[in-house]
Amino acid sequence: MAGNSIKRARGERRIRKLLKEQYDGDVLENLASDLYPMLERIGDDGFAEIAGLSSQMARYSEKTAVRLLNLAPDLVEQIFAYGDKELVMAVYGLCRQVARETIFVAARLLEESPGFIEQLLQCCDKESVKKVFARSRQVATTSGGTAVRLLEMSPELIASVGYGGLEKVADLCRQIAESNSFVAARLLGMSPELVGRVGYDGLEKVAGLSTLIAKDHRSIAARLLEMSPELIDRIGYEGLVKVAGLSRQVARYSWRTAVSLLGMSPDLIDRVGYEGLEKFADFSCQIAKEDSFVAARLLEMSPALIDKVDDACLEKLAYLTTAVNKDDGFVAARLLDESPKLIDRVLQYGDNELVSHVYGLCCQIAEDYNWRIAVRLLNETPDLCKRLHTYGDNDLVKAVYGLCTQVAQYSGMTAVSLLEESPRLIDRAGYAGLEKVASQACELAKTDKGRATSFVKGESSEYADFYDKITHGLELRKVKPILAHYLNALLGYRIEIVEAQGASTDGARIFLPERVHEFEDNERNFTVYKVVATHEEAHLEYGSFDFELMRVHDVAGRITAKYGETNERNE
Numbered sequence: 001m002a003g004n005s006i007k008r009a010r011g012e013r014r015i016r017k018l019l020k021e022q023y024d025g026d027v028l029e030n031l032a033s034d035l036y037p038m039l040e041r042i043g044d045d046g047f048a049e050i051a052g053l054s055s056q057m058a059r060y061s062e063k064t065a066v067r068l069l070n071l072a073p074d075l076v077e078q079i080f081a082y083g084d085k086e087l088v089m090a091v092y093g094l095c096r097q098v099a100r101e102t103i104f105v106a107a108r109l110l111e112e113s114p115g116f117i118e119q120l121l122q123c124c125d126k127e128s129v130k131k132v133f134a135r136s137r138q139v140a141t142t143s144g145g146t147a148v149r150l151l152e153m154s155p156e157l158i159a160s161v162g163y164g165g166l167e168k169v170a171d172l173c174r175q176i177a178e179s180n181s182f183v184a185a186r187l188l189g190m191s192p193e194l195v196g197r198v199g200y201d202g203l204e205k206v207a208g209l210s211t212l213i214a215k216d217h218r219s220i221a222a223r224l225l226e227m228s229p230e231l232i233d234r235i236g237y238e239g240l241v242k243v244a245g246l247s248r249q250v251a252r253y254s255w256r257t258a259v260s261l262l263g264m265s266p267d268l269i270d271r272v273g274y275e276g277l278e279k280f281a282d283f284s285c286q287i288a289k290e291d292s293f294v295a296a297r298l299l300e301m302s303p304a305l306i307d308k309v310d311d312a313c314l315e316k317l318a319y320l321t322t323a324v325n326k327d328d329g330f331v332a333a334r335l336l337d338e339s340p341k342l343i344d345r346v347l348q349y350g351d352n353e354l355v356s357h358v359y360g361l362c363c364q365i366a367e368d369y370n371w372r373i374a375v376r377l378l379n380e381t382p383d384l385c386k387r388l389h390t391y392g393d394n395d396l397v398k399a400v401y402g403l404c405t406q407v408a409q410y411s412g413m414t415a416v417s418l419l420e421e422s423p424r425l426i427d428r429a430g431y432a433g434l435e436k437v438a439s440q441a442c443e444l445a446k447t448d449k450g451r452a453t454s455f456v457k458g459e460s461s462e463y464a465d466f467y468d469k470i471t472h473g474l475e476l477r478k479v480k481p482i483l484a485h486y487l488n489a490l491l492g493y494r495i496e497i498v499e500a501q502g503a504s505t506d507g508a509r510i511f512l513p514e515r516v517h518e519f520e521d522n523e524r525n526f527t528v529y530k531v532v533a534t535h536e537e538a539h540l541e542y543g544s545f546d547f548e549l550m551r552v553h554d555v556a557g558r559i560t561a562k563y564g565e566t567n568e569r570n571e
Contacts, residue, residue, distance in 0.1 A: 019051060019069075038073045042085050049092040056099040057107065064107055071111070078114040083126050087117070090133035097140035098147060109148055119155045128163050135170050143177035146184040153188050160192040161200075168200055176207055180214045183207070186225050193229050198237065205237060209244055217255040220247055223262045234266050235274070242274065246281040254292030257284050260299040267303045279311065283318075291322040293329070297336050304340045308347065309355050316359035323366045324375060335375060345382035349389050349397045357401035361408055361415065368412035377416055387423045396431060403438050410445035414452040421456055428515055474525035476514050483512070483533050490537050503532040510536045 016028055039047050050072055057065035079088050091113045099106035120129045132154050140147035150170055157166040169191045177184035187207050194203045206228050214221035224244055231240045243265045251258035261281060268277045280302065287295035298305075298318055305314060317339060325332035346355050358381050366374035388397045400422050408415035418438060425434045437456060444452035454460040476483075480497050487510065488494050500511035512533060516525045 019054065038076050041076060041080070042088055046085050046089050046092075049089050049096065053092055053096045053099060053106070053110070056096060057103050060103050064103065068107060068110060075110065075114065079117065082114070082117045082121060083129065087126070087130050087133070090130050090137070091117075094133050094137045094140060094147065094151075097137050098144035101144035105144065105148060109151070116151055116154075120158070123155050123158045124163060128158070131163065132158075132166070135167060139170055139174045139177065142174050143181035143184060146173055146177045146181050146188065149185040149188045153191070156192050161195050165195060165200070169195070169203070172204060172207055176211055180211055180218065180221075182218045183210050183214045183221050183225070186210075186222050190225050190228065197229055198232055202232070202237060206232075206240070209241060213244055213248060216248060216251050217258070219255055220251055220258050220262065223259045227262050227265070230266055235269060239269075239274065243277070246278065250281055250284050250288065250295075253285055253288035254295055256292050257288045257295040257299060260284075260296040264299050264302060268306075271303060271306060276306075283311065283315070287318045287322065291325050294318055294321045294325055294332065294336070297321075297333065301336060301340065305343070308340070308343050309352050313352060313356045313359055316356065316363050320359060320363050320366055320371075320374065320378075323363075323371050327371065331375060335378075342378070342382065346385060348382075349385040350394045351398075354385075354394070354398045354401060357398060357405055361401060361405045361419075364405065364408040365412040365416060368408065369416070373412075373416060377419065384419065384423070388426070391423065391426045392431070396426075399431065400426075400434065403435065407438050407442055407445070410442050411449040411452055413449060414441050414445050414456055417453050417456040421458075428517075474516050474522045474529070476512055476516075476529070479526055479529055483529060486530065487533060487537050490534070491541060495537075495540070497533075503536055505536040505539055507540065512536075 019028060038050075042050075050069070054065045054069050057068060076088055079091060091110070095106045095110045095113075098109055117129055120132055124132075132151065136147045136151045136154075139150050150173065154166060157169060161169070169188065173184040173188055173191075176187060187203075187210065190206075191203060194206060198206070206225065210221040210225050210228075213224055224240075224247070228240060231243060235243070243262065246265075247258040247262050250261050261284060265277060268280055272280070280299065284295045284299055287298065295318075298314070298321070302314075305317075309317075317336075321332050321335050324335055343355055346358055358378065362374040362378045365371075365377065385397050388400055400419070404415045404419045404422070407418055418434075418441060422434055425437055429436075441452045441456050444455055451460065476497070476499055484494070484497055487497070496509045498509050498511050499514040502511070502513055504511045510533060512529065516528045518528050519525050
């Protein structure tokens, strides 16, 4: 008994000596008493590792250091359940190395170490587990974060490439960590998949390429690592190098756009080939100089657009969105998001040339007049195309937009008005009349843009005479008195005649089209007016509007009383 007491006293004295620089008083006495049993288990050299870690912790957080010392006996016992004193020293040695960078990561690693050991033992023996911790400690001399990541990935690495493969990956990542620990840690996460696809040599190449790119921006390097298995499968390593080079070019103007280019490159290559991808990269660089958001977003949407429109149209879309984004990012984002659907609707009435006309016109209006007007006109385009199509075909729709684009060279404001008025003008004067209005508007816009716009809208004094010269057909206003007298004679009372899109009646009024141009001869057009007016008058004269639904039941009852029921059931 006395011998044991002396032994314990000496052991506690050694513990106090190791911990006295960090602790004193009751704290030191309690630690010495609580930790003595562990000293017997691991010896002085093992306890020196534990004390050394505690010393590192105490410099930044005494509370954390004390907590881990209190946990040490249980942790040591858990580790002994899987190994021996050598494993305990390997665990604490790794944590001491990691603690040089961050004590909090080291503390988490220490508490989770029994779990790591248990996972490793499922794929290797106890000696290999000690080697893994030792190898991780070597990596930690360069980067603690990379070392922790290696330990986390080690079960998967051993399962896929064996312990020998793990050593190769660990050595490679330690070398990379000397210049970029971020890439090293990311590479560890990708290494099982990459080794399986391209072997260790391929892993080295991808690592070197990613490290080079990380000098410009590490987000691009991380994205390249994530995309590398898919890109290698599709275009091989040489293709991966080319894509990485394009991304570096774009990154000079916008790292966000470069990341988007990497992400979209597989789909773009499938659709337009590598040469097409190069064009997109150049295109993105030009846009990114003005607006990196638009460049990145347009790249993300490119697969949904490149099958619909050509490069020139995409450039116009980009220009318009950039102009909008300078003032309102929300509208710009919505403009891009809705563009595939809008383009689909426009293509119902034309082809790529029509879409190009539409966006080209809106770009001119945004530059010369107001981007809000340009966006409004763009949103109205599908409905306006639909209206124009009722007067002709796809060629007519495209011709109208082409004509308005010409006018926009002189005045965007006048071009907007001409486009909005075009269905009405074509209805009254045909496309030839619209051309004459456009030509006159261009002449006026050379000296007075406001006057040109008023002319197109029909608000100027000179418009009336010009309009009479270009229109054809017979207007209702010219024959309304004659038709009113004619209908009065038929009905025996006066009835109101109202201008409308077509002929109809509501029982109190007769609606007639404001213009009839079925024939070049106005006498024959007047006959058309008389025929449709007589047809609507007949509804009134012969009682089409005298029918009362509420009386149907009474009428049906009288018929039944007189003739009886004759339906299939009675028969």
